[in-house]
Amino acid sequence: MNHSRLALLVLCAAPLAACSATAATNASQALDTRPFPRLAAQVADGPVLVEARYYLDHKRTFGAELPREARVLPVALKLGLAPGAAGSARIDPDQAGARLYLPDGTVLASKFQAAVWTEFKSVNDLVAANALQSRVLPPWSAAGESFVYFVLGEAGEVFVRRGELTLGAGEDARSFALADALIAFELELDGQVRTLFVGLEVGNGAPRGN
């Protein structure tokens, strides 16, 4: 989509380059200006499989737009063990230190679900019910999604609209596609702490297997 549009622009730009007499030699050198592939949103790290997703229509799950009502970004994680994998893995949200890296190097921390608060009790209940819990990872076929909540700071600091996140305001505002963000967290695999990284898929739909 975005990538193919850019590739098209590059293709269109090539004949222009060829027209420039002064830069003909340089321009004849083929340039690979295709964007690097996006950070993978599904990852296998040894026996552990993980997927991360931001639901544009998460209001269907929580009854509210959480970036606006609670200043958090809800991200669904699906975690499980690969078919036939040996080993035991465990995640504890208190120890996971989940964080979200934006393309400019800004890092957002996560928040315990108990600290996510809106003025609507029903929303707060759904936030708690859908939050990632401390648990041993199930087989992938039995894994469902649960949510981690990333802190957006005070209103005006970070703004989320559809699949885009904007930092700051006015001339200095910087916007990034959430699909270009990266998530990291720690879990325990066979008694050792491991850091897992995963890109973020952005789309519509209902959380799977919940």
Next chain:
Amino acid sequence: MRTLLVYLALFSAAAGAVGCAAGRPVPTREILAGELAQAREAQQRDDAQRALELASGVLSNTRAADTDSAALRFEAAMLAARVHLRAASETPFLREPRASGVPGPSAVAHSMAAARCFELARRCASAAQRGGANAVAAELELANYAELAFHSQLGLGASCNAFLQRAPGLANAKSAAERFARPELARQRAWLYLALFEHVRNRDELEAYRFAVLAIEESSAARGFDVRRVARLERWIASEATLEFHCPKCDLLVAPGLRACPNDRTPNAEFVGRKRL
């Protein structure tokens, strides 16, 4: 309750400025060229934050589509990317939250920022080349390899493979080694070879073996390439591959913990494969 933690990257406009020139007086090309020269000087004296601040100024006052300033913009973006890459592998100054509650230095944040700068460079590369920028193709190649190393370090196999599928020239260990020879990639090479190992291991075990050997050889220079990863590669060579690897001169079975045959010093990478019995 956990404190609200939002870490705004220092001088992050270097990575994110888009269309900031609107509504402000735009410095002349000469002024911007002077700022870029100062950024290079700051980079050379290891003043990373000043270099990023100056590169940010150039990026904020140029546009990707403007051929006149595209060369400056391209060079500023590549300079900022290099500064972030170096910070990632040596002395990160961007911070990230930790489970302990005490923020720590973040190599990953720098690598993300570098990737963003590479993308800004790609977007103006064609115009920059028309505008007389030097070595644009080589710089773009560096950008791709640096990003491949980053994805490999994160364990993002799918995006590594997506890139490698469009770079068939890298699937040969000899040509890959030639392309990765540039000194800027010294700390990334092990990750690059690891990505290539994973990419070919199920369809070309002899080439995968060579990539594994090269990754092990480069591992000591690569930040985060720990003994666990080296042990995994050694285990694959010693017992998991369907081939076994022998010295072409004396037929000795490879010892992955050594770099060469102990009998005749033939480097491990030159060993030949044959079906495991």
